[in-house]
Amino acid sequence: MMKRIFLAAFALAAIVAPAFAQQNIDPNELAVSVANKSAPVLCAEKDNVALEFTSPAVRSLRIQAVHPAYIGMIQTDRYAPDFSSCDMTTDPAFHADNSRRVTFFETPDMWLTGYTFPSFWRPANTPVRVGDHVENGLHLVQLWVRYRERPEEVLVFYPPDGYWRARPLTFGDMRWTAYGSSFLIGPVETQGRPIVDLKSIDFDPRTKTFTLQFARGGSAKIRVNAIESSGISLEVSYSGAMPGNLPFAAMRSMYVTEFNADVSRVAWRTKGGEGWGESPILPWKGGDVTELWAGRVTPSNHNLSAPDMVFGKFSDKPGK
Numbered sequence: 001m002m003k004r005i006f007l008a009a010f011a012l013a014a015i016v017a018p019a020f021a022q023q024n025i026d027p028n029e030l031a032v033s034v035a036n037k038s039a040p041v042l043c044a045e046k047d048n049v050a051l052e053f054t055s056p057a058v059r060s061l062r063i064q065a066v067h068p069a070y071i072g073m074i075q076t077d078r079y080a081p082d083f084s085s086c087d088m089t090t091d092p093a094f095h096a097d098n099s100r101r102v103t104f105f106e107t108p109d110m111w112l113t114g115y116t117f118p119s120f121w122r123p124a125n126t127p128v129r130v131g132d133h134v135e136n137g138l139h140l141v142q143l144w145v146r147y148r149e150r151p152e153e154v155l156v157f158y159p160p161d162g163y164w165r166a167r168p169l170t171f172g173d174m175r176w177t178a179y180g181s182s183f184l185i186g187p188v189e190t191q192g193r194p195i196v197d198l199k200s201i202d203f204d205p206r207t208k209t210f211t212l213q214f215a216r217g218g219s220a221k222i223r224v225n226a227i228e229s230s231g232i233s234l235e236v237s238y239s240g241a242m243p244g245n246l247p248f249a250a251m252r253s254m255y256v257t258e259f260n261a262d263v264s265r266v267a268w269r270t271k272g273g274e275g276w277g278e279s280p281i282l283p284w285k286g287g288d289v290t291e292l293w294a295g296r297v298t299p300s301n302h303n304l305s306a307p308d309m310v311f312g313k314f315s316d317k318p319g320k
Contacts, residue, residue, distance in 0.1 A: 029290045030314040031271040032058055035247075036286040041256065049181070049253035049263050049281055051294065052188060053311065056241045058248055060319035063183060065166035065307035066231035068296055072171065077178060077305045102138070104130040105205055109146045112203060114138040122195070126159035129202045141201075145169075145227060154227050157210075162186060162196025163252070164222075168307055169229040180262040180306025181253035181294065185222060185236055186214050188247040216243045221319070231307070237319030251294060251309055255281055260301050263309075267293040290314065 032055035041048040053061075104112040114128060120139045127136050143155040147169050156179070157164045163182045170177055186196035197215035204211075208224040219239045226233040242248050253263040267278045268289040281294070295308025 026313075029271065030055065030058060030316055031288040031290050032248075032314050034268075034286045034289050034292060036266075036281075036284050038255065038282050038284075040282060041254075043256075047182065047193075047252040047254055049251070049255050049294075050194065051251045051266075051286075051292070052194075052247040053249040054242075054245065054247045055314065056245055057316040058238070058314050059240075059317055060235070060237040060313070060315045061249065061311060062225075062313035063166070063234045063236060063249075064231050064310040064312075065168055066310060067168055067171050067177070067229075068305070068308050070297075070299065071174075071177075071305065074174070074305055077176075077303070102135055104128070104133050104135070104203070107205070110205065110208075111144050112141065112205070113144065114141040120160055121192075122160040124160045126198045127200050128159055129200065130205065143224070154232055155224065157201070159198060159201055161193075162198050162212075166232045166234065166307070168231045169227060171229055171305075174305070177305040177307070178303040180303050181251055181309050183309065184250045184252070185220050186212055186248070187216050187218070187242045187244075188250045189216075194250055194252065216246075218243070223319070235319050249311070251311070253294070254302075258298060258300075261296065262300070262303050262306050263294045264296045264298070264300070265294070269312075 032053050035052045035054065037050040037052060039048050098116065099118055100116045102114045104114065112130060114135055116124065116137050117139045124137045124139050127134050128138055128141055138159055141157055141159065142153050144151050144153050146152070152169055153167065154169065155164070155166050162184050164185065165179045165182050167177060167179055184194065184196045186198070188194050188196055191197070199213040199215045202211040203209070210222040212220045212222070221237050223235045224232070225235045238248060255261040255264055258264050263281055265278065266281050266284050267276050269276055269291040270288060271290050291310070291312035293308060293310050
């Protein structure tokens with residue numbers, strides 16, 4: 001019965017959700033290749049879902065985090081980590097000199113804060129700059145906005161490995177929603193696990209734009225285009241093709257079972273296709289797509305309120 005209720009909610013929400021995800025279909029839209037490198041695991045704290053986006057022609061795209069279709073039906077969420085069936089003893093750890101918190105800038109409506117933790121899996125060597133304020137050694141940086149007279153964290157990134165997470169403003173009367181899937185922007189390579197090696201990160205509060213300089217050369221810009229209760233939209237543009245035809249973006253998430261997952265299904269459009277394809281996440285073969293959705297349509301024990309992710313508006317033209 002519960003599954004039928006959630007599927008009915010999905011069908012109803014699908015009438016509204018695509019309006020945020022895709023406005024107009026461009027007949028000249030670019031198709032990119034998506035490789036599904038996901039693999040089954042027992043540990044719920046390992047990012048076993050791995051989608052990699054590749055195209056030598058792409059120069060811009062749109063990434064959206066949107067509330068799941070059943071968001072209005074959630075009464076209680078669970079976000080505590082689940083380390084059952086996990087063995088983290090061999091994970092690398094680099095220790096910091098001291099833990100700290102810094103604020104780069106602050107206005108009544110938006111602020112950016114950074115943190116150094118006691119340890120992280122990679123060395124923290126990437127400088128983060130806002131105007132004349134430069135910080136080194138940060139493990140995590142958060143973008144906050146004020147919404148309904150309270151703080152809302154809407155975007156977080158990890159300078160040492162290039163991972164990002166986005167979250168829409170809270171839905172309805174909810175006080176909080178969870179982060180879920182991560183994404184990477186830039187030449188994705190494997191150094192123990194998939195990363196983007198960043199040379200530096202700059203943020204312009206006036207335009208809400210992050211500029212990424214890559215250690216392998218080239219750069220990208222991530223502009224926060226919209227922050228709404230229906231979703232958050234990021235416009236990404238690149239200075240050129242990725243070196244060695246490396247993926248220009250990737251999505252990482254977790255799936256153990258249908259009832260213990262941050263992502264369990266994928267849907268996609270193809271160039272000139274008459275409809276959407278749909279599949280469970282693990283057996284999907286990947287392919288050429290013009291738009292891709294990754295999320296859930298049934299409830300999960302883990303991060304039930306975490307957003308779905310939408311990748312699209314791929315173009316061979318630089319973003320605005």
